[in-house]
Amino acid sequence: MKRNLFTYLLVVCLGVRVVCGQSSAGSDMNINEIPQENLFIHYNTTLLMSGEYLYYEIYCRNAKTNSASSISKIAYVELVAENGKSVFRHKIFLEQGRGQGDFFVPVSVKSGNYKLVGYTQWMKNRGIDHFFQGDISIVNPYLSDQTPLLANTNDTLYTESNFKVEVEANRSRTEYRIDGEVLSLNDSVFSNREKVNLTFRAKSGASIQGDYSLSVRKVDSFTASPMISLQNFNPSETRRDSKAEHFFYIPEMRGDLISGTVTSIAENNPLKDAQIAMSIPGEEGMTKVANSDNEGIFYLNLDKPYTSGQAIFQVINRKKDQYRISIDPKASLEYTALSFYHFKLTPQMKDALLQRSVHNQIENAFFSVKPDTSVTAESRRPAYLDKMYFYDLDEYTRFPTVRETLVEIVNNVYSRKIDHENYRIQVRNYIFDSYVPPNAQPLVLVDGIFVQDHTYLLDYDARKIEKIGVLQDKYILGLQIFQGVVVMETIDGDFSLPETDAFTTIQQLGKPQERKKYFSPVYGDSLSQKERIPDFRHQLLWKPNIVIHEKEASFSFYTSDVNGRFEVSLKGFTTGGKAISLTESFLVE
Structure with missing residues (x-):
C-alpha cells in the first residue's frame, strides 16, 4: 500500500514539476485525491518566562482516518510574534507520524503574545488556516519594556485555598474519565519531594494501545490562554484552492527534501545532467549524489537526522569556478493574518511572577547536575x-x-x-x-x-x-x-577543506531537533547529595514518545520544593485513531 502511494505521489509531483511548479486543473484534481494531513502539538504550557523551556510533541495524522500519517517525514514548528516574524523555526524528523522538540526562551525574546504554528510541507498546499495554531504568552522580567502585556483592568486570581477546598471535598474521587479511559493518582494531596504514582487504564473492553505524551506542571494562579484540547481539535478536510496558490509543495515522504539549481557561469545557462554531490560532515554525516534535469534543477532527500547544519555541495568532475549552485530556501510564510490571545499583566501577578522567576534562576544555576540527555538514534551505517x-x-x-x-x-x-x-x-x-x-x-x-x-x-x-x-x-x-x-x-x-578549495560550495542547513530524555529526579529515604540540591521545578515531568501496548500503564514522578496546584495532562491517539485528552489535578503543600 505504501509503495503504491509513493509511486502515485511521485508521478503527480513530477508531472507538476514539468509545468514549472504550477498545477494545472487536471493535476490539481489528482492532488486533491492524495490523503491530507492534520498536525496536533501537545505542548507543556501557554505561559513562559525567560529562562524556561517550551516542550512539545508532534502528532501528524491522516485527516480522514486519524491514524498516523505515512505521507510526511518532516514537520516544522514556528513561534510567531504578533508582528508576523518567527522567533524560531524548528525542523522535526517524524517517526510513524511523531516527533518532539524543545526551545529554551532566551532573554532576547521580548514579552508578548505569540502563536505556536505547526505544519508539514504537504500541508502548505491547503494554506495556513489548516496548520496547527496554539497560543503562548512570554514574560521577560529582564527587559523594562512590558508594553505588549500591560493591562488597564485587574485580573481575577484563582487562589490555592479555593482549590484545596475542592480537593478535600472530592478526595474520594481522583479519577477523570472520558469514553472509557481512566487517569488516576494514588492521592490528591502530596508533600514536597514525595513520590506520585499515576495510572492510565481502560475500562472493560476498551483499548488504550497507542501513542501518547505526558506533562505534569504547576498551574498558575491567574488566567492564561487555554490549552487546545484534542477533543476540540478536528480540522476538516479542505480541498486545495488552485486560484489562491501558485506553487505546488512536494510532500517530504522520504526525509528532508533539499532542492536547488546549478548553472554554468560562462554561459549563465542551466547545467543539465550534472552530478551534484552533497556531504554533511560528522560522525553521523551522510553523502548524497543527485543529477540535474534539463533546467538545472536537482533534488536530494536526507532520509535520516543529521547533527551538523553545514552541507558541502560539489559538482563532480567540475571546478566551482565553472558553475554556481543555488539552494532553494524554504519559503517563508505570511503570518500577518493570525489572531492572538491577549494575555495581560496586572499588579496582582507581581508576587507570583517574581517567585517563579527566582525559582527559575535557581533551577538554571543547577542545570549541570540536572541535565537532559540525548536519545541515541538508531545507527544507519552505509x-x-x-x-x-x-x-x-x-x-x-x-x-x-x-x-x-x-x-x-x-x-x-x-x-x-x-x-x-x-x-x-x-x-x-x-x-x-x-x-x-x-x-x-x-x-x-x-x-x-x-x-x-x-x-x-x-x-x-x-x-x-x-x-x-x-x-x-x-x-x-x-x-x-x-x-x-x-x-x-x-x-x-x-x-x-581550505577556503581556496576549487570544488566546494558551503551552504547552511537548519539541522533538525534531536530527541531527548528529559530529567526527572528520584529521591530515596536517606539523605544524599542529590537531596541537598534545591528543587524548584514547576515542570515536574515531561515525557514524550510514550507507546502503550497494554490495557494499563503506570508512571511515577516526584514533587519538588514548590507548593501549589499541579495538573497532569496526557494526550495522544489510540492505534485505532481515537483522540485521547485527559487531565487530573493534585495539590502539593
Whole structure:
C-alpha cells in the first residue's frame, strides 16, 4: 500500500514539476485525491518566562482516518510574534507520524503574545488556516519594556485555598474519565519531594494501545490562554484552492527534501545532467549524489537526522569556478493574518511572577547536575563500512603525509598523476569490471566530507588521521559509479577543506531537533547529595514518545520544593485513531 502511494505521489509531483511548479486543473484534481494531513502539538504550557523551556510533541495524522500519517517525514514548528516574524523555526524528523522538540526562551525574546504554528510541507498546499495554531504568552522580567502585556483592568486570581477546598471535598474521587479511559493518582494531596504514582487504564473492553505524551506542571494562579484540547481539535478536510496558490509543495515522504539549481557561469545557462554531490560532515554525516534535469534543477532527500547544519555541495568532475549552485530556501510564510490571545499583566501577578522567576534562576544555576540527555538514534551505517578493511595507523609506523602513508601502509590504493601538478587517488578493483570506466575515481571521504582535491589530501598531515578504510568494489551513489571507497577519520574529527578549495560550495542547513530524555529526579529515604540540591521545578515531568501496548500503564514522578496546584495532562491517539485528552489535578503543600 505504501509503495503504491509513493509511486502515485511521485508521478503527480513530477508531472507538476514539468509545468514549472504550477498545477494545472487536471493535476490539481489528482492532488486533491492524495490523503491530507492534520498536525496536533501537545505542548507543556501557554505561559513562559525567560529562562524556561517550551516542550512539545508532534502528532501528524491522516485527516480522514486519524491514524498516523505515512505521507510526511518532516514537520516544522514556528513561534510567531504578533508582528508576523518567527522567533524560531524548528525542523522535526517524524517517526510513524511523531516527533518532539524543545526551545529554551532566551532573554532576547521580548514579552508578548505569540502563536505556536505547526505544519508539514504537504500541508502548505491547503494554506495556513489548516496548520496547527496554539497560543503562548512570554514574560521577560529582564527587559523594562512590558508594553505588549500591560493591562488597564485587574485580573481575577484563582487562589490555592479555593482549590484545596475542592480537593478535600472530592478526595474520594481522583479519577477523570472520558469514553472509557481512566487517569488516576494514588492521592490528591502530596508533600514536597514525595513520590506520585499515576495510572492510565481502560475500562472493560476498551483499548488504550497507542501513542501518547505526558506533562505534569504547576498551574498558575491567574488566567492564561487555554490549552487546545484534542477533543476540540478536528480540522476538516479542505480541498486545495488552485486560484489562491501558485506553487505546488512536494510532500517530504522520504526525509528532508533539499532542492536547488546549478548553472554554468560562462554561459549563465542551466547545467543539465550534472552530478551534484552533497556531504554533511560528522560522525553521523551522510553523502548524497543527485543529477540535474534539463533546467538545472536537482533534488536530494536526507532520509535520516543529521547533527551538523553545514552541507558541502560539489559538482563532480567540475571546478566551482565553472558553475554556481543555488539552494532553494524554504519559503517563508505570511503570518500577518493570525489572531492572538491577549494575555495581560496586572499588579496582582507581581508576587507570583517574581517567585517563579527566582525559582527559575535557581533551577538554571543547577542545570549541570540536572541535565537532559540525548536519545541515541538508531545507527544507519552505509553498507560499505561493513565490507571495508581498516588500517589503524597507531599500529604502524607513522609517516608525515597521506601520500607516504598510502605507499608504505595501505594496500591497493595509490596516487596517479593527472597533469603537471595534480594527482588523483585510485583504488584497484578485485577483478576487471567492464562497467567501471578506466581510471574511474573512488569515493573519498574524510570525516564525512567528499574530497575531490586529492592533491591537497595527499599532502595532508597523516599524523592527524586515526584510521583509513578501503573498499575495492565499485560503489554506486545516485547515478555515479565510483571505483572503490576510501574513508579517513581524523583523531579530532575536525577535517576541513581550505577556503581556496576549487570544488566546494558551503551552504547552511537548519539541522533538525534531536530527541531527548528529559530529567526527572528520584529521591530515596536517606539523605544524599542529590537531596541537598534545591528543587524548584514547576515542570515536574515531561515525557514524550510514550507507546502503550497494554490495557494499563503506570508512571511515577516526584514533587519538588514548590507548593501549589499541579495538573497532569496526557494526550495522544489510540492505534485505532481515537483522540485521547485527559487531565487530573493534585495539590502539593
